[in-house]
Amino acid sequence: xxxxxxxxxxxxxxxxxxxxxxxxxxxxxxxxxxxxxxxxxxxxxxxxxxxxxxxxxxxxxxxxxxxxxxxxxxxxxxxxxxxxxxxxxxxxxxxxxxxxxxxxxxxxxxxxxxxxxxxxxxxxxxxxxxxxxxxxxxxxxxxxxxxxxxxxxxxxxxxxxxxxxxxxxxxxxxxxxxxxxxxxxxxxxxxxxxxxxxxxxxxxx
Numbered sequence: 001x002x003x004x005x006x007x008x009x010x011x012x013x014x015x016x017x018x019x020x021x022x023x024x025x026x027x028x029x030x031x032x033x034x035x036x037x038x039x040x041x042x043x044x045x046x047x048x049x050x051x052x053x054x055x056x057x058x059x060x061x062x063x064x065x066x067x068x069x070x071x072x073x074x075x076x077x078x079x080x081x082x083x084x085x086x087x088x089x090x091x092x093x094x095x096x097x098x099x100x101x102x103x104x105x106x107x108x109x110x111x112x113x114x115x116x117x118x119x120x121x122x123x124x125x126x127x128x129x130x131x132x133x134x135x136x137x138x139x140x141x142x143x144x145x146x147x148x149x150x151x152x153x154x155x156x157x158x159x160x161x162x163x164x165x166x167x168x169x170x171x172x173x174x175x176x177x178x179x180x181x182x183x184x185x186x187x188x189x190x191x192x193x194x195x196x197x198x199x200x201x202x203x204x205x
Contacts, residue, residue: 028053
């Protein structure tokens with residue numbers, strides 16, 4: 001295979017240094033992805049949505065702030081903003097709600113190419129898919145096409161430069177058994193290069 005003449009096309013936040021961008025963070029999960037997930041999990045609330053892209057009848061916008069809401073009693077779907085510090089904050093929120101109890105399910109859609117970063121290494125990798133842990137990770141095939149505000153379909157060459165995975169918190173054993181959870185999730189430490197606020201940057205750690 002020849003790569004002569006090939007020109008890489010990066011996501012705007014991979015080459016920019018302006019930090020979080022609402023036009024990038026405000027991405028809708030496409031219906032062909034959400035539909036089968038909803039059929040499987042029967043969500044009750046979308047914890048990170050706008051009125052235009054909400055996937056559930058009940059949802060929390062940035063004004064209502066899913067991070068400030070109680071998730072107790074819910075079956076939560078969340079496609080969080082992928083910029084720093086939003087993504088680590090939603091991971092910490094999910095763990096805190098799961099530790100507090102009172103909900104059956106959290107499904108979070110995140111980039112699959114950030115497994116080397118500190119938030120993943122501290123709060124996902126030590127707990128996923130292990131005996132005694134309710135956290136399961138499913139890596140999705142291909143690269144998902146997200147819908148930008150106002151879009152009803154995605155154009156050619158608009159796939160992001162990464163795949164995605166699902167972080168699934170779901171009880172798999174008796175509630176009385178010893179659970180494998182982080183000791184503390186109130187603070188999440190993510191090293192970010194000076195002037196860079198985005199988890200899309202491949203140099204972010």
